[in-house]
Amino acid sequence: MNSGIKGVRSLAMGLAAGAMTAFWGASALAEDLIGQPTPGGIDMQPGVTPLKHDAIFFHNAILLPIITAITLFVLFLLVWVIVRYNKRANPTPARWSHNTVIEVTWTLVPVLILVFISIFSFKLLFAYHDMPKPDLTVKATGYQWYWGYEYPDQKIPEFISNILPEDKAKAKGAPYRLAATEPLVVPVNKTVRVLVTGADVIHSFAVPAFGVIMDGIPGRVNETWFKVDRIGTYYGSCRELCGVDHAFMPIEVRVVSQADFDAWVVSKHGTTAAATPAQTAAAVPAAAAPPAGAAPTASASNTTPAPQAQAAH
Numbered sequence: 001m002n003s004g005i006k007g008v009r010s011l012a013m014g015l016a017a018g019a020m021t022a023f024w025g026a027s028a029l030a031e032d033l034i035g036q037p038t039p040g041g042i043d044m045q046p047g048v049t050p051l052k053h054d055a056i057f058f059h060n061a062i063l064l065p066i067i068t069a070i071t072l073f074v075l076f077l078l079v080w081v082i083v084r085y086n087k088r089a090n091p092t093p094a095r096w097s098h099n100t101v102i103e104v105t106w107t108l109v110p111v112l113i114l115v116f117i118s119i120f121s122f123k124l125l126f127a128y129h130d131m132p133k134p135d136l137t138v139k140a141t142g143y144q145w146y147w148g149y150e151y152p153d154q155k156i157p158e159f160i161s162n163i164l165p166e167d168k169a170k171a172k173g174a175p176y177r178l179a180a181t182e183p184l185v186v187p188v189n190k191t192v193r194v195l196v197t198g199a200d201v202i203h204s205f206a207v208p209a210f211g212v213i214m215d216g217i218p219g220r221v222n223e224t225w226f227k228v229d230r231i232g233t234y235y236g237s238c239r240e241l242c243g244v245d246h247a248f249m250p251i252e253v254r255v256v257s258q259a260d261f262d263a264w265v266v267s268k269h270g271t272t273a274a275a276t277p278a279q280t281a282a283a284v285p286a287a288a289a290p291p292a293g294a295a296p297t298a299s300a301s302n303t304t305p306a307p308q309a310q311a312a313h
């Protein structure tokens with residue numbers, strides 16, 4: 001009998017271990033895709049911004065252990081009551097109905113747990129709210145059912161970003177329903193302020209790898225920010241049910257080097273001067289009183305207003 005139990009137990013443990021290996025092993029083998037969902041993946045998308053790193057820490061290191069501990073504790077209490085205090089094991093139940101110590105405890109302990117969580121929660125909330133001085137501002141406007149992006153600093157007027165059709169996405173090797181005809185292009189390691197609004201109904205600008213989600217509300221401009229620490233393409237989507245094609249207005253953000261960003265801005269006929277305060281600050285003394293002949297060395301669009309934009313920084 002004993003060996004039978006042992007056999008069942010080792011079989012169960014073997015099955016459990018096998019299942020765990022298959023479950024975790026598969027997800028570990030399948031390298032997480034950056035900036036988009038991983039087929040069969042678990043957990044959140046890998047983060048590439050300080051906000052997302054903090055959010056992942058908050059979820060994985062603070063919330064999950066607390067949730068797990070509480071769940072196991074309640075499970076233990078349930079099993080204990082079922083086993084120890086059923087009719088057979090405890091034929092004459094106690095008659096008391098109050099216990100001050102227990103009542104104070106089960107009021108105080110949850111309060112303390114919530115206070116502990118709130119310390120980290122508020123820290124994260126404030127981090128979302130306290131945007132560092134932005135290096136770049138982009139405006140994202142939600143339409144039924146596409147996005148419009150505008151770069152006021154670079155004087156790039158709004159351009160439209162639609163969903164990339166399936167055949168074109170396949171041809172490009174880009175994920176269909178995440179790829180867009182025109183990406184939002186931003187420089188790496190720069191604080192990007194995103195102004196979000198809606199033109200018709202409420203939309204929402206969300207990019208999971210950045211940990212940002214912000215409603216775009218008609219008649220109102222909301223603000224969020226991100227600072228991406230690695231070059232790449234990151235996908236998001238509208239996160240507010242906005243009508244029949246809600247699922248077909250993806251967000252594609254291409255994070256590139258400053259040089260590539262400047263080149264992109266030039267290709268959009270924008271001005272690159274205001275985009276690089278760090279560089280222009282260094283360049284200001286040299287450019288303070290440029291001789292008329294020196295103008296061609298600056299970018300073609302770097303005309304009179306640009307030094308004022310530099311001075312503003």
Ligand SMILES: [Cu+2]
Pocket residue numbers: 142143145202203204238239240241242246249
């Ligand atoms: Cu929408």
